[in-house]
Amino acid sequence: MSRVLQLSLTALLGLALASPALAEVIVLPNGHAEAAKLSKQPTRGMTMQQVRSRFGAPLKELAPTPTAPNYPTITRWVYADYTVYFADKHVIHTVVHSGKASQPAASGKP
Secondary structure: OOHHHHHHHHHHHHHHHHOOOOOOOEEOOOOOOEEOOOOOOOOOOOEHHHHHHHHOOOOEEEEEEOOOOOOOOEEEEEOOOEEEEEEOOEEEEEEEOOOOOOOOOOOOOO
16 A cells, blocks of 8 residues: 555545544434424523522532543532533533423424
8 A cells, every 4th residue: 555545545544443432312203304302491501500590490400520631620510301511611512311302383384
């Protein structure tokens, strides 16, 4: 194998392995992929104080998980219908518990 081809393949493999893995829960009530959402839930960027003020105290506050150096501390608050994930003191994601998402309106598409 030529040196150029070998370096190119190594670079491509490095890029593929460096890509972050993403996952999202989806609901397919009418065959169209949509993120599970509630009519009222915390949104990205809200502070812990804003979430507590607007949605009340969580049922459970899970201790911060240890992370690698230079990464934010991840904390989870569990509510009846969803779990809120915080990086340091800000919402990064809200995960709706299974079966709690409201069904999206039919879009008229087959």
